[in-house]
Amino acid sequence: MSDVPAASAASGRGTRPSWRAGDTSPLRVPLPPAGPAWFPTVMGSGILSTLVALLWSEYAAGLGVATALLVVTWVLLIGLTAGFVRACRKDRDFVGAALREASQRPAWGTVSMGVMSAGSAASTVLPAWSEGLSGVALGVDAVLWTLGTVLGLVVAVDFAAGLVARLRKVRSRRPGPMGLEPGGSGGLGTPTPVWGLTVVAPMVAATAGCTFIPHVSSTAAKVALLAVIVVCFVVALALGALVFAAAYHHHWRREPLPLALRTSLWIPLGVVGQSTAAIQLIAARGSELLPESARPGILHAAHLYGIVVLGAIGTVLAAYASVMTIAGFAQRMPFGTGWWSLTFPVGTCALGAFYLGQVHVEAGWHVASGVITGVLACTWTLCAVATLTAVALTRKA
Known part of the structure; x- marks a missing residue:
């Protein structure tokens, strides 16, 4: 979900596509090394594993697919973590750049969400196989949720602090879009939906955290x-409201979104879908701690929020992102890790x-x-095939 230029910054790789003259393949672009990107x-x-388990775990085929996706999730989690650690051990400057550079903040937001997503998938799929696995799965999920929540809040607060510092810096000068200079905040560049990756993680934490409330004994x-x-x-x-307002304002009023970032227009749906899921669970779990007379009002408010945010705003954003993405594919949009923006945000809407x-x-x-999950299965397959193809082409080069 992070853009290729930002993702490759820490590795010292260039941000220009590496294809030769006459080569129009959308897959011939530099790929970032194993790590946050x-x-x-x-x-x-x-999230696809979680959704398949939630919707179809009672069927053998559904549980099998969910389990296979869970294995893929954990193989990726462990493999990418190991690859990043290996790269850091070989080059001390590598980890320094990954932590210092502002362009890496969105990538660290995806690390937070990836960790929590793997935990949620485990705690959803494994108990469907055996109740005896529930305790272990819940414990693993709790550890990963804690790690992901702390990292997500740190990334979000760090980004907010940088944004505030930038706004203060330009108060005496003519501001750019939404009060921001065209140069962006702290090296992040101009506002784009990619910035949203720094703030979506806490919403994922809110949704995932609600699943632990029934397992907590004391009030x-x-x-x-x-x-x-x-x-x-x-x-x-x-x-999220601030970041995406700035991103859309810049995109519509200042300059078009670059072709390579078209899929980032799906990122706002991450807040739409996750906030809808979170508010339903907060209302359901939280109302149990309140007087019974207050429960109907809280549940009604959560229901109304979901209809407006997911049903109305989410539909408009998804339609716009679809049109822009299809147009991007027609213009041979280059492959990058940002293509995976077509998966998780869609999954949050299904959730x-x-x-x-x-x-x-x-x-x-x-x-x-169920319908949205079917769409997610298609976009996941597209991204998986494109990723494998890109990796194969890179190894041949």
Whole structure:
């Protein structure tokens, strides 16, 4: 989901495509090394595994597909982590650049989401095989959720601090779009939807964290966990609104989005889908701690939020992203890890629809979730084939 130039910065690779004159293949571009830039593959695989298990685990074929995707998710998670550690051991400057450069912040946001996605997939799929695996799966999920939440909040707060510092710096000068200079914030460049990767992770943490509430025994612990979840929700929603408003404003009023970043227009759907799922679970779990008279109002508000945000805003954003992406493919948009933006954000919308149907007992939303998951399966397959092809071409070069 991160763009190729940003993802390759830490490796010292150039950002210009490496094809020769006359070569119009959309797959001949520099690929970043194993590490944060590739974690969108973990995100997309993990959420597809989770959705297939949620929707079709009662069928042997569905459980088999979910399990296969879970294996893929964990192989990617372990392999990319090992590859990044190996690269850091060989070159100390590599890890320094990955941590210092502002252009790497979106990539670290995907690491946070990838880690949590792998944990959620494990805690959803493994208990479907055997109840005896529930405790282990939940423990693994809790560890990964904690790591992902801390990393996601650090990335989001760090990005927000850089943005505020930049805004203060330009107060005495003529500001650019949304108060930002054309040069962007702290080396991130001009505002694009890729910036959103720095703020979506806390919303993922909010959704995933709700699954632990039923397993917490004491009321005080439930309240504390719910407070963390609400903080994550508010941080992601507030920063997401600012970042995406700046990105769309710049895209529509200042300059068109570069061809290679067309798929990043799907990233805002990550906030749309995850916030819909999160608010349903927060309302359902949180209302249990409130007087019974307050529960209907809270659930109704969550339902209304889902209809407006997912049903209305999400539909418009998805339609616009579809048109722009199809046009990008027609113009031979080069392959990059950003293509995986076609997976996880779509999956979050399916997840939001699933929990709307589950919490409010509305079959129509479950049908919508199944349809969106089918779309996700298609985009995941497209990205997987394109990735394998790109890697094969790179090795031959």
